Amino acid sequence: MVDLKQLDQHLQNNSYVDAHNPSQADVFVYKQVGSAPAQYQNVSRWFNHISTFKDQFDVLGGGAFAASLYGSAPAGSAPAAPAPAAESKEEDDDVDLFGSDDEDPEAERIKSERVAMYNEKKSKKPKTVQKSVVTFDVKPWDNETDMKKLEENMRSIEIDGLTWGLSKLVPVGYGVNKLQVTLVVEDEKVGLEELQEQVEADEDHVQSTDIAAMQKL
Incomplete structure (x- = not known):
């Protein structure tokens, strides 16, 4: 049973x-x-x-x-x-889960050529340049500081990837104005800390600098 x-x-x-x-x-x-x-x-x-x-x-x-x-x-x-x-x-032969050991040489050649063409095309594709818009504040020592000379010295700084923009004087109190300037930087080329150090190297006119705002383009 x-x-x-x-x-x-x-x-x-x-x-x-x-x-x-x-x-x-x-x-x-x-x-x-x-x-x-x-x-x-x-x-x-x-x-x-x-x-x-x-x-x-x-x-x-x-x-x-x-x-x-x-x-x-x-x-x-x-x-x-x-x-x-x-x-x-016969049933085993019908299902080939991992492919045959006898690869078609012509198919492999075509596959290799296509991979090579794709990699070459990818390598030639231009990279997207990442940029940022920065609001840069420069504070003088006092109200007797020559702000025109301060700005002239600042704009004389040239760094690949740095573009100086518009500027204006902004009151901070007691008759003192800070210089506020807009600039555009390429992120991979311009280090903002390095830029601040170069501007602050003008010790006769510049007391300090500050990054007031930054926005990606």
Whole structure:
């Protein structure tokens, strides 16, 4: 007799008794079970499904299986014939998950050429220049500082990637005005700390500098 409990556990994760398609193994067990047992849902599902193949029972392929798990064949019955090895080989050949070792040389050559062309095109593509707009404050020592000379000295500083913009005097109290200037810098070329050091090197006119605002272009 078939151990229905064990069969039910097996069919919980398998669609058929053996292999991935209905076979003589299913026919053998089906005939032993006899009817769909309601208390074993997996067996019942499988039994009803195998019933749809009744008219094909004589032509289904062989399927090796462990008879000890599902009961012994009746006396005098012929064992299920194993599927031909050639059929299994054909199935293996149909699915090539990782590709063949025999690569097409022409396909590989074309692939390599396309990769090389892409890399060359990518290397020639101009890089986007990142720029920032900076509001730069320059504070003098006192109200007697020559602001025109201060600005003249500041604008004489030339750095690749630096563009001086408009400027204005902004009152800070006690008759003292700071110089506020707008400038544009290329981020990769101009270090703002370095720029501040160069402006503050004019010690006769400049007390300190400050980055009041900065915005990416």
